[in-house]
Amino acid sequence: MTLEEQVRGKKVKLHDMCLRDGMHSMRHQISVEQMIDISTGLDAAGVPFMQVTHGDGLGGSSLNYGRGKHTDQEYISAVASRVKNAVVSVLHVPGIGTLDELRMAADNGAGCVHVASHCTEADVTEQHIGLGRKLGMDTVGFLMMAHMTTPEALVEQALLMEGYGATTVYCVDSAGYMLPDDVTARVGALRSVLQAETEIGFHGHHNLGMGIANSLAAIASGATRVDGSAAGFGAGAGNTPLEVFAAVCDRLGIETGIDTFKLMDVAEERVLPMMAKPPRADRDALTLGYAGVYSTFLYFAKDAERKYGLPARELLVELGRLKMIGGQEDMIEDTALTMARARGLLPA
Numbered sequence: 001m002t003l004e005e006q007v008r009g010k011k012v013k014l015h016d017m018c019l020r021d022g023m024h025s026m027r028h029q030i031s032v033e034q035m036i037d038i039s040t041g042l043d044a045a046g047v048p049f050m051q052v053t054h055g056d057g058l059g060g061s062s063l064n065y066g067r068g069k070h071t072d073q074e075y076i077s078a079v080a081s082r083v084k085n086a087v088v089s090v091l092h093v094p095g096i097g098t099l100d101e102l103r104m105a106a107d108n109g110a111g112c113v114h115v116a117s118h119c120t121e122a123d124v125t126e127q128h129i130g131l132g133r134k135l136g137m138d139t140v141g142f143l144m145m146a147h148m149t150t151p152e153a154l155v156e157q158a159l160l161m162e163g164y165g166a167t168t169v170y171c172v173d174s175a176g177y178m179l180p181d182d183v184t185a186r187v188g189a190l191r192s193v194l195q196a197e198t199e200i201g202f203h204g205h206h207n208l209g210m211g212i213a214n215s216l217a218a219i220a221s222g223a224t225r226v227d228g229s230a231a232g233f234g235a236g237a238g239n240t241p242l243e244v245f246a247a248v249c250d251r252l253g254i255e256t257g258i259d260t261f262k263l264m265d266v267a268e269e270r271v272l273p274m275m276a277k278p279p280r281a282d283r284d285a286l287t288l289g290y291a292g293v294y295s296t297f298l299y300f301a302k303d304a305e306r307k308y309g310l311p312a313r314e315l316l317v318e319l320g321r322l323k324m325i326g327g328q329e330d331m332i333e334d335t336a337l338t339m340a341r342a343r344g345l346l347p348a
């Protein structure tokens with residue numbers, strides 16, 4: 001079967017990430033006014049879900065991850081009180097965010113939660129998925145850095161999340177490392193084992209320029225939810241550019257319910273002007289995808305380059321070799337210092 005034959009007529013829910021994943025590229029400094037401008041535009045374009053929080057999710061505003069311009073509560077309440085149809089979602093990483101913060105998000109109008117863990121650590125999500133369900137939220141298990149484990153092992157983790165109550169489970173290509181066959185293997189494995197009523201999602205990064213191709217592979221393998229960002233605004237080289245993906249879906253007969261021209265206008269007129277630096281696969285962002293490194297490490301590595309004269313690309317390759325994962329942001333500085341000292345860039 002051709003790809004078109006595999007996907008034509010499928011119904012897919014697109015989820016915009018520019019106001020959450022894009023936070024990484026803005027060092028978490030998006031203003032409430034920008035949030036309102038963009039979220040109301042996305043809503044009018046018919047985007048069914050949009051995510052709003054600090055880039056690292058609820059409670060992310062900290063020394064380790066970077067302080068946010070506003071609190072999560074300010075962002076969530078501002079957006080949720082203005083959008084008419086879209087569901088406002090939050091990212092929630094147990095250990096960064098607390099159960100109280102999840103309650104706060106629901107109280108302020110968030111209707112969906114992505115409960116995230118590293119792809120081999122789903123057991124930390126039990127209480128949080130349970131609370132999401134109890135609060136009546138659309139509760140999603142979000143398995144990050146999914147390239148670091150096998151399809152079979154990913155299925156085991158997804159089964160845990162499903163058992164805790166997640167009604168959707170995501171395969172997350174946090175590093176933008178996967179190629180379409182990697183996505184097909186993982187999403188296909190999830191689809192063949194999880195219950196029929198459990199939805200499968202895919203969240204891509206565009207570090208190797210594969211966001212669109214990988215999202216199509218996910219749909220062909222059974223995913224019904226796909227994340228992307230207007231104007232591609234996300235960590236690393238950005239997420240799957242949502243307006244481009246919506247246009248591709250139109251061409252292939254995939255039903256998204258989105259007004260593609262309106263979404264293009266939001267990307268062009270509201271998101272693009274906000275970006276200090278539009279994400280692109282420069283040599284550092286490309287290295288994330290090439291070496292399988294967490295996309296959110298990009299700006300930390302660029303900071304280390306400025307401070308110590310250590311090429312960001314070389315630091316990222318080392319972080320990949322050390323298999324550093326989300327939550328180990330403090331180790332970026334540590335590794336940079338070790339490398340800089342070893343190279344005589346700093347006193348021993």
Ligand SMILES: C[C@H](O)CC(=O)C(=O)O
Binds near residue numbers: 055172203296
């Ligand atoms: C905290 C990360 O930005 C979550 C995410 O979007 C990813 O893993 O990708």
Ligand SMILES: [Mn+2]
Binds near residue numbers: 174235
């Ligand atoms: Mn992401």
